[in-house]
Amino acid sequence: MAKAYKDLREFLKTLEEQGQLVRVTDEVMPEPDISAAGRAASRLPNGPAVLFEKIRGYKGSVVTNVHGSWQNHALMLGMPKDTPTKAQFEELDRRWDKFPVPPNVVSREEAPCKENTITENINLFDVLPLYRINEQDGGFFLSKASVVSGDPEFPDDFNKQNVGTYRIQVKDKDRVGIQALAMHDIAVQLEKAERKNERLPIAIALGNTPLVTFMASTPIGYSQNEYEFVGALQDGVPTDIVKADTAEHLFVPAGAEVVLEGYIIPRVRVVEGPFGEFPGSYSGARLQCEVQITRITHRTDPVFESLYLGMPWTEIDYLMALNTSVPLYKQIKESFPEVVAVNAMYSHGIGVIISTKCRYGGYAKGVAMRLLSTPHGMPYSKIVIIVDGFVDPFNLEQVMWALTTRVQPSKDVTLIENAAGMPLDPSSNPAGMTTKMIIDATTPVPPEPDPRTVELLKDPVGTQKYTTIIRGLQQAMDQK
């Protein structure tokens, strides 16, 4: 069974042991040091997490880039840090089928996140070393929170409890703004509360075990519980949760560093943003919801976990890479078992590459349309490339080969106009409306004509043997 982490601290310890966490012990300024380090670390090929021990004017520490490399991603899964991306995809695919693994509910006394409680004179700055992430952001944001909320119509339905990542702007010492886009699960719950002019209780958990954060940003079904998926992705090891203090029906990760509890103020929208977003550009100011914080619980000496997001790739692109690819793969595969793999790593699935065997003519286009009718693919996916089953969609050289030699644009490129789009994609116009493009880069199969059938080149006999020989010779040279 793979290694599972009880909390963020256990994971940071492993990262450090594996050379994937560095400490900055000198005092730094909140701006621009923390963001600059997040940017720099996520650009390195084996980028480590960066832990700042002293931030000027603050009590606590900050860690950034925890998920920000394939090495850290592999360690999150308890795999060797040099595990290739496709192998990590395949392992996630295997573990996905263990869902549901019910979480372990611990008592308040057993939950580290309840070590300290603040109910009066709430001041987020006392607990969190808040800082500006990008220069034109409208304030200080929480970029890596797992937000827990319930369905007001079915408060006791654990499956409808949502754990999601939403951007959060600090508006005051005890008040934050939250972005709940109409396509997101929390917006469904908020609408029900607002129709009755009721507060929507929420808990904002910061600094979680890495697969909680991973699942919070994974697009799964509305009635699928994220905690039950965390147990599955921990290869069957349940994750620990505990009841929130202010809402009987909400459960938070027991090992969280900090939990902010409160409620969304109903029927109120206040200026929020701009915020540097994952497509690599700022999303402008809008009128958005606000949360009144009424209680904070936290571990002693909490570590504030935050991520830098900017021009891709940054930490958020690693975080939202395979957790977007695997659920889309599962949903499409259910209808079309011929699908081999899905790479939805580009801007949270705005760009997707699918490899599939084609049973009959037009099959690739059908597979693309299935993607575009999944709950996530419908608003997000815009550029869809379908390649043959023998093409590795995670290998962009192979994908480019398919595009350059399989595609006849006059028949293989399809545009679907006036479709749903991702509002943060600046090419969508108006925001949220887009044109989809399907590129069929597969080899035609009957009844589609293939007038110029070709014989594909094969590796010469002995290639595998010589791969080993050459690698050995190279290693011998390195050792000299």
Add this chain to the structure above:
Amino acid sequence: MKCPRCDSEKTRTMAKSPVGDVWEVFVCENCWYSWRSTETPVVLPKFKLTDELIANLGVIPPIPPLD
């Protein structure tokens, strides 16, 4: 003190540094822009706000009718 984004005078101190007296964070109660005293905020023209612009900003998500 004027807000660097909307020029409103409705600004105040939101928080002071928990350790030492090394910085303050200011907030504008008109447009809710916030900044630290150690920063030199330069808001790009495209992100400047006026009362008219604020009144016409998009609403996310839309407020539903009451049941």
